[in-house]
């Protein structure tokens with residue numbers, strides 16, 4: 001085989017091996033999540049929802065916690081809010097399978113209550129591990145809880161999603177350069193036309209940025 005072809009084959013193999021390895025890391029994190037009893041949420045959940053998507057994705061979407069349908073199916077964002085997220089993703093040129101989608105808390109809080117500080121503190125090391133493996137260029141936080149958590153990790157002041165949304169925050173997280181883009185949680189669109197429009201506008205802003213960076 002000519003030298004150039006050998007080198008291309010080697011490069012392809014190393015890229016393929018790296019992808020397998022990232023997937024294996026994510027699978028290992030998911031396996032730990034599934035058997036986790038660190039907080040009380042394991043007592044009431046039906047299924048763990050570790051998160052899912054492309055291991056080498058350049059963009060991660062992070063929500064709050066699984067809801068009813070996510071708990072039933074063990075997948076993130078599969079209820080009505082998830083369908084709207086799919087629509088928003090297609091607006092910016094992404095299929096759900098081409099990005100990574102997860103939550104700061106991996107088990108459903110009873111009756112969809114908000115996650116408690118203790119639950120967030122105990123569960124977020126799993127999200128941190130996922131961020132380390134994926135090494136995204138962009139982290140899109142969906143709603144108050146995930147934005148507050150990610151902002152706290154990079155020492156950005158946070159006074160609510162209404163003030164923070166729709167802007168890009170270039171920073172370092174876990175030793176990596178990353179741009180954080182907060183927006184509303186898609187579930188907000190189910191009860192407020194105002195938030196729905198705002199989400200659509202924010203995703204268009206995001207699309208414009210990703211086009212500039214040639215990521216779509």
Ligand code: SF4
Nearest residue numbers: 036038039107122123
């Ligand atoms: S919610 Fe998180 S910390 Fe609590 S038991 Fe589940 S995986 Fe563990």
